[in-house]
Amino acid sequence: MTPEAVIFDIGNVLIEWQPERFYDRTIGEDRRRAMFASVDLHAMNDRVDMGGHFTRTIYAMAESNPDWRDEIRMWHDHWIELAQPEISRSVRLLRALRARGVPVFSLTNFGIQSFDYAATHYPFLTEFDRQFISGHLGVIKPDPKIYEIVETDSGIAPSALLFTDDRADNIAMAASRGWRTHLFDGPDGWADRLVAEGLLSETEAA
Incomplete structure (x- = not known):
């Protein structure tokens, strides 16, 4: 049939969809590995995929992790560069x-x-x-x-x-x-x- x-x-x-590739290119692999080990960015993205507001969810994560604030905001501000x-x-x-x-x-x-x-x-x-x-x-x-x-x-x-x-x-x-x-x-x-x-x-x- x-x-x-x-x-x-x-x-x-x-x-x-390779966020790690984007970060390796923009901040370097070592710093990317450190960030992903410190902050669960994929869990953050799951919250967006569950219906959480795209901007508010990512920016809130950035504010709660000030050591990585600028890099986390890239997930939102450079999103199309992650998804290409x-x-x-x-x-x-x-x-x-x-x-x-x-x-x-x-x-x-x-x-x-x-x-x-x-x-x-x-x-x-x-x-x-x-x-x-x-x-x-x-x-x-x-x-x-x-x-x-x-x-x-x-x-x-x-x-x-x-x-x-x-x-x-x-x-x-x-x-x-x-x-x-x-x-x-x-x-x-x-x-x-x-x-x-x-x-x-x-x-x-x-």
């Missing part, structure tokens, strides 16, 4: 699926304001048939509730959903619910999977 809908994660599937570049072949696959009439959804851990900001730089983020953005839903992957929301809202059987994500824990939770899954490790393998599922021809997936 051909999948009825294809679901994309965004970070490291459609847009590279787009993964161009993945974007082409998204558009090829939609051109074939295949419903394409996003399922992403992303803040409300940060997503809106990203969409001004990456217009393809507005091209999904359905958006499942954690900040709006108040729950992040791999909590089973967010997968249940997709199933209920779409009305599509889990076995007819094909989902790609770069994180094994997110993929494992989807698989446990009966979704078809693909652990994303680059657009070439994802293109091959879409062809194998009968969703795209080799030409369309090129």
